[in-house]
Amino acid sequence: MKTFAGSNLGRMLSAGHFAVTAEVGPPRGPDPSEVKKKAGVLRGVADAYNVTDNQTAVVRMSSIAASKILLQEGLEPVMQVVCRDRNRIAIQSDLLGAWALGMRNVLCLSGDHQSAGAGGKLHGHPGAKNVFDIDSIQLIRVVKDLGDGAIQEGGDSISPAAPFLIGAAWTPLGPPEKFRIIRLAKKINAGADFIQTQAVYDVKRFAEAVRRAEDMGLTDKAAILPGIIVPRSAGMLRYMNANVPGIVVPDEMIQRMKDAADPKAEGFKITLELVDAIKNLSGIKGVHLQAIEAEGLLPDVIKAAGLLPRPHVY
DSSP states (O other), rough: OOOTTOOOOHHHHTTTTTTEEEEEEOOOOOOOOHHHHHHHHTSSSSSSEEOOOSGGOOOSOOOOHHHHHHHHTTOOOEEEEEESOOOHHHHHHHHHHHHHOOOEEEEEEEEOOGGOOBBBBBBBOOOOOOOOSOOOOHHHHHHHHHIIIIBBBOBBBBBOOOOEEEEEEETTTOOOOOOOHHHHHHHHHHOOOOEEEEEEEEEOHHHHHHHHHHTTTTTHSSSEEEEEEOOOOOOHHHHHHHHTTTOOOOOOHHHHHHOSHHHHHHHHHHHHHEEEEEEEESTEEEEEEOOOGGGGGGHHHHHHOOSSSSSOOO
16 A cells, blocks of 8 residues: 555555545536535545546536645545546646646546436536547556656656556446456556445445455455445435446335435434444445535534544654
8 A cells, every 4th residue: 555645545544544535526617615615514524535527427627626626625635537538648637737736646437428417407418429548447557657657658757756546446246246356356456556336235245245355365455445325315225226337225225215204314324334334344444435415414424433533644
């Protein structure tokens, strides 16, 4: 695990603390106050904060700009970079610019297909052309070489080097599951330092996937941070179970939310149970919490889970 001084998340993981990351979605407009408001709500409750890169293929404020605003507000960003929208030239240019602006953590992703943005009240850009010049595994290698080798993908050198703490995603329960563990191994071997997973609700099945990763020695090479999205209704769980690849929600959990007199309170309780369960799994180094467009829920969740105050590592 990298321990360079620029990454608080890296220092936390290196010191063996149970890390907490949270997600901040940039606005669909140019108003920086929306990012600042979320920063005010989430300040101090996590070790680093994911800034999404046009998630669900909906145009939003750039991850670089939103990350810089978080940094100015005293929060450490994990800047997401997707392969969908930019070729390797543009991606590397953005990475160098992000480094110059103070970003030290990067999460490398393929990106949702552009058709994902259409539906509901949003039109999205379903006719946009995707790029995918490189995939997320190749992107990890590109980022690693900018730091460890001080070299661009095409072979040109840079000075100084731009070492990032490198993150990647894992969808352990996405079909076919045997392929997912192979892909995880490729990402870690390419240089991923930490892994954030798709949202976990079926802890038993997730534990089996982690055990396979542990048997392959992968959990010793990279820190696994399971994702949890705070559920707010039975419909939300039902939708994710049916439509989001790799999210598996047990029927009894959906029924429990459906039967609850106060679904939001029940979702809060379920989240705490999930955090407690994954904390006890071997090979797990932290948790990645999300409350999609309801970030105000996270401070109470993190406090109730016994994860505050966050340790300071220098």
